[in-house]
Structure formats: structure tokens, C-alpha cells
Amino acid sequence: MEVLTGERVVVRAPAPGDGHALVEMATDARVRRYLGGPKDQVAAEVDAARKIGEARWGQFVIVDQAAGVVAGSGSVARKRGPLEISYHLRHAFWRRGLAGEAVALVRDWFFANTEDNELIATTQQANLASQRLLERLGAVQAGSFERYGRDGRTEGLMLLFDGGHLTPEQTSSIRLSSEELHIWAWSDPPQAEQRLSGLLARRIAVAFDARTSGVTAYLENGHR
Incomplete structure (x- = not known):
């Protein structure tokens, strides 16, 4: 993406020196309120380094001029x-109109420089500020879906298969698709509790207990 300049903001690709701001946003519960919650410090730092190092098409930062x-x-x-x-x-830059200007710049660049005729944006229904911003920029509601939380979801049964222990050769042969996973790390139960949502962390902890005891565990919303 080329550098886009507006009246108050510049939109450009992530660059060395941007890491602190990226980590701050990723670990701030206020910023991540509608994005699945804050990330832990280690995951945020790894993700920031990846964004800066890979310079992937479509990634951008918003600079307050x-x-x-x-x-x-x-x-x-x-x-x-x-x-x-x-x-x-x-959080320090909320309610200044910077997001709207940046999104408008990217939107206009997108339709002028790609062959796509559709660009979507998603937001939680509770995030009224984001909805109003997108509507002011000409977006119209096209549908809804459930992503975080359990409201509207049907009951399900999750089964975990124990894959055993990996040999050093198997570990060294692991290859990740950058289109599917941005980062990964070996985690013990305390680290998993820090890096995962509460629901997933509880499931992992009980899975370890079940493997040790040999007793099947049944959970509802991550609780016994």
C-alpha cells in the first residue's frame, strides 16, 4: 500500500519504531474491548514484530500528523x-475524527487501485461508535453473525484427541501457513492461561487433568 496523506493523518505501512504503539494497542483492554480482549505482552510483541518485518500487503498504521x-x-x-x-x-487518540479520515483514505485508495468492487467491515452490535463511523462513510449493513460470546449459539460438544508427545524430528518439521497462523508458541498450563481467553484456558487445564487422571471430563462453557 502506498503512503496516503490526509488533512490530519498519514496512512503507511508498518515500519521499525512502530512496535511500541502496536503493542500498546494489542494489550489495552479498552482498545480490544470489541476485538476479543487484550493479548498478553509476549504475543503482542511477537505480532508487532511480524507486522513490521513482513510488510504484508494491506497492513497499515495511522500516523497523527x-x-x-x-x-x-x-x-x-x-x-x-x-x-x-x-x-x-x-486510547489517547479516540474521539478526534482520526479513524474516520484514515478509513476514508484507505477506502478511496482501495476502489481506485484494485479490481474489487466490494469492501466490507465488521463490528460488534454493541460497538455503536464504530457503526456510526462506518455509516457516515457510506457503509450499509449487509448482515450479522456471532463471533464472541455464546448468545445465539447452539449447544455443542467438543472432543479433544490426545496426539501424544512429539519427537524432536517432528517438532523441527512443523511448518505454519502465514495465511492461517501469525504466531505460535509451546505453552505450559500457566502460559496457556495468560495467552488464551478464559474459556479456552479452562478447557486446556481440564484436558491436562483428564489426561493425567484418565477420566473423561464434561464441560459447559468451559466449566465442569
């Missing part, structure tokens, strides 16, 4: 069919 610092970040990526724009700002 007046302050001369990174105020936010976002991406244009294919997550659920059509290309999708996502964005968020550091």
Missing part, C-alpha cells in the same frame, strides 16, 4: 470472503 506518532493501525485482508478493512486507535 500533528503529534508525529502512530495513533492507530489496521489492515485490508481477506478474512471471510470479500476483502475486509479493520482498524483501531490508541
Whole structure:
């Protein structure tokens, strides 16, 4: 993505020196309120380094021209069919109109420089500020879906298969698809509790107990 310049913001690719701002946003519960919750420090630092190092198409940061610092970040990526724009700002830069200007710049660049005729954005129904921003920029509601939480979800049964222990040769042969997984790490139960949502962390902890005891565990919403 080329550098896009507006009245108050500059949109550009992530660069060395942006890491602090990226980590701050990823670990701030206020910023991540509608994005599945904050990440732990290690995961946030690894993710920031990846964004800066890979310079992947569609990744961008939002620079506040007046302050001369990174105020936010976002991406244009294919997550659920059509290309999708996502964005968020550091808490100190909220309610200044910077997000709207940045999204408008990226939107206009997208339609002028790609052959796609559709660009989508998603937000939680509770995130009224984001909905209003997108509507002001001309977006119209096309549908809804459930991503976080259990409201509207049917009951399900999850079964975990114990894959045993990996040999050093098997470990060294692991290859990840950058389109599916950005980062990964070996984690013991305490680390898993830090890196996963509460629901998944509880499931992992009980899975370890079940393997040790040999007793099947039945959970509802991650609780026995």
C-alpha cells in the first residue's frame, strides 16, 4: 500500500519504531474491548514484530500528523470472503475524527487501485461508535453473525484427541501457513492461561487433568 496523506493523518505501512504503539494497542483492554480482549505482552510483541518485518500487503498504521506518532493501525485482508478493512486507535487518540479520515483514505485508495468492487467491515452490535463511523462513510449493513460470546449459539460438544508427545524430528518439521497462523508458541498450563481467553484456558487445564487422571471430563462453557 502506498503512503496516503490526509488533512490530519498519514496512512503507511508498518515500519521499525512502530512496535511500541502496536503493542500498546494489542494489550489495552479498552482498545480490544470489541476485538476479543487484550493479548498478553509476549504475543503482542511477537505480532508487532511480524507486522513490521513482513510488510504484508494491506497492513497499515495511522500516523497523527500533528503529534508525529502512530495513533492507530489496521489492515485490508481477506478474512471471510470479500476483502475486509479493520482498524483501531490508541486510547489517547479516540474521539478526534482520526479513524474516520484514515478509513476514508484507505477506502478511496482501495476502489481506485484494485479490481474489487466490494469492501466490507465488521463490528460488534454493541460497538455503536464504530457503526456510526462506518455509516457516515457510506457503509450499509449487509448482515450479522456471532463471533464472541455464546448468545445465539447452539449447544455443542467438543472432543479433544490426545496426539501424544512429539519427537524432536517432528517438532523441527512443523511448518505454519502465514495465511492461517501469525504466531505460535509451546505453552505450559500457566502460559496457556495468560495467552488464551478464559474459556479456552479452562478447557486446556481440564484436558491436562483428564489426561493425567484418565477420566473423561464434561464441560459447559468451559466449566465442569
